[in-house]
Each structure stands twice: as C-alpha cells, then as structure tokens.
Amino acid sequence: MIQLESVTKTYPKAARPSLDNVSVGIDKGDFVFFIGPSGAGKSTIVKLLLHEVAPTRGRVIVNDKDVSTLRSWRIPHFRRTIGCVFQDFRLLPTRTAYENVAFALEVIGKTQAVARRVVPEVLELVGLGGKEHRYPHELSGGEQQRVAVARAFVNRPLILLADEPTGNLDPDTSIEIMRLLDRINRTGTTIVMVTHDSNIVNQMRRRVVEIEGGKIVRDQPRGVYG
Amino acid sequence: MRAKYVLSEVMVGLWRNVTMTVAMIITMAVSLTMLGASVVMYHQVDLMKKAFLSNVQVSIFLKTTVTPDQTQLLSTKIKGDSRISSVQFLDQTASYNQFKQQMAGDPQLLQSITPDQVPQSFRLKLKDPSEVSDIKAGYNDLPGVDQVIDQGSVLKRVFAVLGALQGLALTLAIAQGIAALLLVANTIQVAAYSKRREVAVMKLVGASNWFIQSPFVLEAMFAGVIGALIAYGGLVAAKFFLIDGSLKALQSLLGPVHWTTINLMLPLLLVVAALVSGITGWFTLRVYIKK
Numbered sequence: 016m017i018q019l020e021s022v023t024k025t026y027p028k029a030a031r032p033s034l035d036n037v038s039v040g041i042d043k044g045d046f047v048f049f050i051g052p053s054g055a056g057k058s059t060i061v062k063l064l065l066h067e068v069a070p071t072r073g074r075v076i077v078n079d080k081d082v083s084t085l086r087s088w089r090i091p092h093f094r095r096t097i098g099c100v101f102q103d104f105r106l107l108p109t110r111t112a113y114e115n116v117a118f119a120l121e122v123i124g125k126t127q128a129v130a131r132r133v134v135p136e137v138l139e140l141v142g143l144g145g146k147e148h149r150y151p152h153e154l155s156g157g158e159q160q161r162v163a164v165a166r167a168f169v170n171r172p173l174i175l176l177a178d179e180p181t182g183n184l185d186p187d188t189s190i191e192i193m194r195l196l197d198r199i200n201r202t203g204t205t206i207v208m209v210t211h212d213s214n215i216v217n218q219m220r221r222r223v224v225e226i227e228g229g230k231i232v233r234d235q236p237r238g239v240y241g
Numbered sequence: 242m243r244a245k246y247v248l249s250e251v252m253v254g255l256w257r258n259v260t261m262t263v264a265m266i267i268t269m270a271v272s273l274t275m276l277g278a279s280v281v282m283y284h285q286v287d288l289m290k291k292a293f294l295s296n297v298q299v300s301i302f303l304k305t306t307v308t309p310d311q312t313q314l315l316s317t318k319i320k321g322d323s324r325i326s327s328v329q330f331l332d333q334t335a336s337y338n339q340f341k342q343q344m345a346g347d348p349q350l351l352q353s354i355t356p357d358q359v360p361q362s363f364r365l366k367l368k369d370p371s372e373v374s375d376i377k378a379g380y381n382d383l384p385g386v387d388q389v390i391d392q393g394s395v396l397k398r399v400f401a402v403l404g405a406l407q408g409l410a411l412t413l414a415i416a417q418g419i420a421a422l423l424l425v426a427n428t429i430q431v432a433a434y435s436k437r438r439e440v441a442v443m444k445l446v447g448a449s450n451w452f453i454q455s456p457f458v459l460e461a462m463f464a465g466v467i468g469a470l471i472a473y474g475g476l477v478a479a480k481f482f483l484i485d486g487s488l489k490a491l492q493s494l495l496g497p498v499h500w501t502t503i504n505l506m507l508p509l510l511l512v513v514a515a516l517v518s519g520i521t522g523w524f525t526l527r528v529y530i531k532k
C-alpha cells in the first residue's frame with residue numbers, strides 16, 4: 016500500500032536531512048503510529064505521502080504508484096485517494112459541519128445529490144448526527160475534529176493520514192477520536208498517524224515506527240511509546 | 242453545480258474587494274480606451290496615406306529660360322517613362338490661371354505677378370507613389386528643369402505629427418496597461434489570501450487546479466470585460482462629441498472616422514482585456530498556489 020524506499024529528504028538550506036535513507040512498508044489495512052521528538056522528520060513523511068514535497072533521493076510508492084514521478088497535474092487526482100486530518104482541524108469557519116464535509120465533495124465535482132446522500136451518513140458515522148447545521152465555533156474541539164475526520168473520510172479514501180490529530184484535545188476526547196479512527200481502520204482504510212501522545216500509543220497497541228534524527232530507530236508490530 | 246459554484250465565487254470575490262475591483266476596472270478602461278484610440282488612429286492614418294499617396298502629384302517646374310527644344314525633349318522622356326501613369330503640361334497661361342485661383346484671396350500679390358513670371362510645369366502622376374524620390378533624382382538635373390516638387394514631402398510632415406500622436410496614445414496605453422496588470426495581480430493575490438483556508442482545503446482534498454483557479458481567473462476576466470465595455474463607451478463618446486463634434490474641422494484632413502471602425506474596436510478590446518487579465522490572473526495564482 017505504502018512503500019518508502021531509501022528515502023532521503025533534505026530541505027533547501029537545511030544542515031542535515033529531515034529523513035535520512037528511510038525505508039518502511041505499510042500494508043493495506045494497517046494502523047501505524049509514527050512517533051518521535053519534534054523535528055525528527057515525522058511530518059516530512061506526511062508531506063511526502065501527500066506529495067506536498069518531493070524526496071531528494073529514493074522512491075515513495077503509494078497505491079502502487081511512484082509518487083515522486085507523478086506529473087504535477089496528476090497530483091489532485093492522486094490526493095483524492097488520501098484523507099487527511101490535522102492538529103488544527105482546518106475547518107472553514109463560515110460553513111456548517113454539513114457544508115464543510117459537502118465542500119470536499121463539491122470541489123472534486125460531485126453533485127449536490129451525492130452530497131445529500133453521503134454527508135449525513137458520514138456525519139452519523141463520526142457521531143455528529145443532529146449537529147449537521149452547527150458552525151465550527153458552536154462545536155467542541157473533539158466535535159470539530161470529528162467533522163475533520165468526516166471530511167477526510169467522505170470520499171472513502173484508501174489511506175487516512177492523521178498528523179497529530181489529538182494534539183489540541185484533552186485525554187478523554189483524544190480517546191474518543193482514536194476510537195473513531197479505529198472504527199474507520201476496521202472498514203479496511205489504512206491509517207498512518209503521526210503523534211507524540213504516549214498515552215494513546217500505549218493504549219492502542221498498534222504498530223509503532225519511531226523516528227529520531229531522520230532515521231528509523233524502532234519498528235514494532237504491537238508497540239508502546241517507549 | 243460546478244458552474245453555479247464558480248459563478249457565485251466570482252461575484253462574492255468581486256464584491257468583497259469592491260474598491261480594488263473598481264480601481265482595476267478604471268485603469269483597465271483608461272488603458273483600453275487609449276489602445277482603442279491608437280488603433281483607430283492607426284487605421285485612419287493608414288487610410289489617409291493610401292488616399293493621399295495614390296493621388297500624389299509630382300510637379301516639374303521649368304526655368305523661365307527654358308528653350309522649346311528642351312521642353313520637347315523633357316516631354317518625350319516623360320511620355321516614355323514607364324513609372325509615370327499620366328502627365329499634364331501646363332504652359333504659362335494655364336499655370337498663371339491656376340496661380341490666380343490659388344491666390345484669389347491676395348489681389349496685391351496677383352497684381353505684382355505677370356504670366357511670363359510664372360514657370361511652365363509638367364504635372365505627373367506616378368504608378369507607384371513610393372518611387373517619388375527616384376523620379377525626383379532622375380529629372381532634377383536635366384537641362385531646363387528648375388526644380389522637382391512632390392506633395393508627398395509635405396504630407397510626410399503631417400504624417401509624422403500624426404505618427405507622434407499615435408505613438409503617444411500607444412505609450413499611454415502600455416503604461417496604463419502595465420498599471421492595470423499590476424492591479425489585477427494584486428487584486429487576485431488579495432482575493433486568494435482572503436480565501437486561503439478554502440484554497441488549502443481544496444488542495445488537500447484533491448480539487449483540480451483548474452477548479453481552484455477558475456473563480457479567480459474569471460474574476461479578473463470579468464473586470465477586464467467591464468473595463469473593455471467602458472472603454473468602448475469612451476470611444477463612442479469621443480466619436481460623438483469630439484470627432485463629429487468640436488473637432489469636426491479636422492475631418493477634412495483626417496477623413497471621416499466611420500462607426501464601423503469604432504464598432505470593430507469592441508470585439509478587439511473585449512478579447513484583449515479578457516485574455517490579458519485572465520492570463521495575468523492565472524499566472525499570479527499559479528505562483529501563489531504553489532507556495
């Protein structure tokens with residue numbers, strides 16, 4: 016599903032590479048934590064998978080396609096197969112929960128009829144039934160992140176990337192979001208989550224890949240934070 | 242659905258930024274008016290040149306001391322010259338009569354000149370007006386010839402003045418055009434910034450570049466088109482109030498400016514405005530969105 020092959024990424028003007036000859040494979044349906052201190056290179060992996068940045072060396076293969084050779088005009092279509100959730104939710108403040116999710120469908124050319132059918136379904140799935148018409152500021156942090164998850168999942172992506180999704184949430188709310196991601200994982204969606212929330216990693220007991228100084232220092236099938 | 246979305250985004254975008262939009266439209270309109278005016282002028286000068294040059298006459302004035310033999314020789318040479326389409330010989334009486342006509346407003350001058358002081362002349366019409374200087378050189382030094390004068394040299398000075406005016410209008414059009422383009426680029430950047438959250442989400446969920454950019458590009462094109470319409474209105478007003486109004490006297494020199502010429506400017510201005518502002522908007526956004 017996802018394959019990093021000897022990937023090195025050095026940002027311009029950086030003294031040392033953010034990722035240094037990293038190789039890692041993730042199978043379909045996996046749930047993987049990438050952990051490590053700030054600046055270890057975790058977010059660079061997310062950016063590489065989304066093709067926001069290109070690797071300096073090595074290959075990034077997503078869905079059997081070499082992302083690094085993707086022509087720039089193909090990137091939008093490629094991104095439709097990946098859902099994305101961030102620490103800061105990235106919701107549109109002037110749109111309701113329903114509209115935020117529907118927006119993701121409309122801008123890739125889906126009709127309103129499709130949105131009317133699919134959006135309530137996915138909002139129900141993330142546990143926001145009845146709150147469709149609330150604006151982000153009328154929702155709690157956890158609820159906002161659920162909207163973000165709904166938006167990421169509404170296109171039924173093969174992969175869901177979560178970059179510190181619990182970074183702004185209290186421990187209880189974080190657990191709820193993790194349960195939601197777990198449920199989505201059970202539908203067959205591969206989940207790649209970048210975090211330094213040790214609580215969550217220890218509770219979930221999923222595969223843990225630890226990165227430090229741009230190198231993989233640990234890769235455990237049912238790991239803990241360490 | 243997509244069209245509706247794009248159109249509503251365009252309208253919202255223009256309204257959100259209304260002062261900038263107005264500034265953009267005004268500079269566009271001024272620039273396009275200048276452009277239209279200089280194109281019309283170019284067209285008029287072209288017409289004028291053709292009209293004048295096809296009628297251009299070369300006069301070969303003979304010395305008062307010319308002998309009949311020399312006149313005969315010149316006449317034969319002119320008639321045998323393939324570059325000359327027609328020739329008319331004015332003897333002293335005919336020349337004097339023409340002179341009297343031209344100087345009818347100045348009786349004193351007329352009185353002081355007698356027919357034998359007026360030179361005889363050949364009046365030539367050329368097949369190709371551009372050969373004037375060759376003809377001039379060929380006849381100037383022949384015996385009995387006083388001087389060869391072509392009307393073209395007078396007209397050339399008139400054309401030089403018109404050309405300078407035209408250049409001025411074009412320079413203004415370009416300067417204004419650059420200002421208009423910078424304004425378009427700036428407006429688009431402001432618009433993109435005010436919608437940066439939407440743009441970020443669209444990029445994230447995989448909206449096509451076309452879809453992300455089209456509302457902004459259409460916004461720029463819309464302003465361009467409005468500018469072009471205003472510029473066309475300006476040209477119509479100029480035709481109405483200036484060309485056919487206070488400057489009517491100039492028409493004898495410049496020739497009438499036809500409505501068809503003015504009306505032809507509308508599609509021209511529309512296309513130029515839409516293309517130029519659209520392309521500017523598109524490039525600005527590409528740079529902006531790539532960040």
